[in-house]
Amino acid sequence: MSFIIIFKITAFSSESLFLYEIIGEVQFVFYIIAVFIVLKKYKTVYLENYSNANYAIYKWLFQITVFACIAHSFVTTRWYLSNSIFQEYVLNINILISLSVLSITIFFILKALYQPELFTGININLSPVNSFLEKKTTTKSIQKSKTENEYLDKLTFLMDKEKPYLDFELTLQKLAIQTDIPERELSILINHHLNKHFFDFINEYRINDAKTLLQDPTRKELTVLEILYKVGFNSKSSFYTAFKKITDQTPTAYRKSIH
Numbered sequence: 001m002s003f004i005i006i007f008k009i010t011a012f013s014s015e016s017l018f019l020y021e022i023i024g025e026v027q028f029v030f031y032i033i034a035v036f037i038v039l040k041k042y043k044t045v046y047l048e049n050y051s052n053a054n055y056a057i058y059k060w061l062f063q064i065t066v067f068a069c070i071a072h073s074f075v076t077t078r079w080y081l082s083n084s085i086f087q088e089y090v091l092n093i094n095i096l097i098s099l100s101v102l103s104i105t106i107f108f109i110l111k112a113l114y115q116p117e118l119f120t121g122i123n124i125n126l127s128p129v130n131s132f133l134e135k136k137t138t139t140k141s142i143q144k145s146k147t148e149n150e151y152l153d154k155l156t157f158l159m160d161k162e163k164p165y166l167d168f169e170l171t172l173q174k175l176a177i178q179t180d181i182p183e184r185e186l187s188i189l190i191n192h193h194l195n196k197h198f199f200d201f202i203n204e205y206r207i208n209d210a211k212t213l214l215q216d217p218t219r220k221e222l223t224v225l226e227i228l229y230k231v232g233f234n235s236k237s238s239f240y241t242a243f244k245k246i247t248d249q250t251p252t253a254y255r256k257s258i259h
Contacts, residue, residue, distance in 0.1 A: 051170040051202035071100035165205040168234040203242040206231040214255045
């Protein structure tokens with residue numbers, strides 16, 4: 001709003017036009033910084049609430065932001081050239097700007113056509129655990145109380161007996177319902193007291209099941225792809241990443257080392 005007001009007040013002089021362009025550049029920088037901050041929060045919230053953290057969503061949002069920065073750098077370069085002795089290069093920069101806009105548009109369209117799930121996003125009401133932990137510590141210190149130990153027992157029992165982690169769409173909210181533990185308390189229990197992201201907590205159980213299947217000589221006919229679906233993963237890349245993070249080996253190498 002302030003940007004529009006300044007533009008209206010100062011729109012009729014060359015000096016004010018220069019000021020308008022400078023303010024526009026400053027605002028762009030602030031907006032881009034804000035976008036990167038939001039992306040960082042998004043990544044944290046995803047890891048704390050979803051068992052199959054889809055980095056593809058984070059990556060494409062990060063990529064489109066970087067593309068926007070690159071495209072805007074051409075606009076800034078054009079502005080500089082148009083006010084310098086190199087004005088003959090402005091036409092070339094205009095071509096680059098047009099190609100950048102076309103590339104970003106095509107990128108959006110292809111993502112929407114081939115990966116529509118990228119646009120589903122996450123629950124906007126979710127916040128990182130640290131944000132409400134800070135509020136909680138202002139009224140009382142956070143310690144493992146009797147209630148929290150009871151919550152941990154309930155969680156461990158459910159994970160071992162019911163194996164909710166086999167659901168590849170498992171979220172913190174779903175697990176809270178199954179354990180009958182308040183969502184926020186469950187989040188604090190896993191992310192703070194167990195010192196693990198929900199994503200890592202769930203994947204440890206999945207990888208342990210996968211290791212059992214890979215070790216079983218009677219299940220040699222199972223392919224790695226079949227195993228990853230059996231234990232709750234929904235993509236080969238996420239399974240391999242999680243497996244290597246925990247075992248320092250790929251599933252195939254792990255199976256070979258056992259047999």
